[in-house]
Amino acid sequence: MTLNQLLVELDGYKENEEVIVIGATNFPESLDKALVRPGRFDLKINVPMPDLKARHDILKLYLDKVKCDPNLDIEPLARSTLGLTGADLANLVNQAAIQGSVRGAEFVTQGDLEMAEDKIRMGPERRSLELREKNKEVIAYHEAGHALVSLYTEGSMEIRKATIIPRGGALGMVSFFPERDELGYTKKQMLAQLDVAMGGRAAEQIIFGDKEVTAGASSDMKGATGLAMSMVAHFGMSEKVINIL
Incomplete structure (x- = not known):
């Protein structure tokens, strides 16, 4: 009723x-x-994820409510938080404030904000996880492979951080800074993403040999496969498909 x-x-x-x-x-x-149906909701407004300027303004709004380092630079954080909602950004500032308070600091620092972002994106640090030196070595070479391929591949994004600190389900990660919010990625940029995704496995093969590669590239393979399928099936970026059409 x-x-x-x-x-x-x-x-x-x-x-x-x-x-x-x-x-x-x-x-x-x-x-x-x-x-x-027509006549009921006459006006429809789409509210997209916040863009770079919006993320900058949202972060500034919430950071004004906490005591911060006077030299704090919001711009890098606004760039690296692509895809986060306003609620995520509010949570990020809150987590950073908690981190600063745990340290007994007088104000929130750039490092607190970066740690809060890592926690939101990847989960908390797995402090109880004990890794053998061999495992650490493999993870380090794997992540270094991603970073090196990114550095020398045209169209790849700027590297933000490379870490082998386990968080969530990941044992390590290389994160990136987009230059700006892209409205549409080019084929060159997508091919660069595929190259970077394969960099970890390639590094393992070079250093340890084909028979000693690990399953650490599982998420890389999954992401690269999804991107490659989209490039062919959705974006028509395969030469073979274009020739058939």
Whole structure:
């Protein structure tokens, strides 16, 4: 009955009551057709993820509420937080404040913010995980492989950080700075991503040999496979597909 009454109000039978109905959803494709038919929700506004300037302003808004290092630079953090929502950014500042308080610091530093971002993206540090020296060596070469390929591949993004500190399900990671928020990646940039993804496995093969490679490249292979399939099936970037068309 509540739903039916809402639909009646949306039809505008009682215009003199000056009722405005506002709805929000993350899944518009799942809404009932009776709710979204013409005449009910007349204006639809898409709210995308915050862009670079928006992330900068959101971070500044929340950082103004905590005591920060006077030399704090928000710009690198705004660049590296591509894909995070406003709520994520608020959580990032909160986690950084907690980190500073645990250290007994007087103010939040750049390092606190970077650690908070790593925690949000990859999970907390796995301090209890004990790795053998051999494992650390393999992980270090693997991540160095990603970093080196990125440095020497045209179209790759700037490296932000390379680490072998285990977090979440990852034993190490190389993260990147996008130069700007890309509205559409080029074929060169996508091929660079594929090259960088293969850099870890390539480093293992060069240093330890084909028979000593590990399963550490599993997520790299999965991501590269998905990107390659999209390039061929969705973006028409395969020469063979173009020739067939």
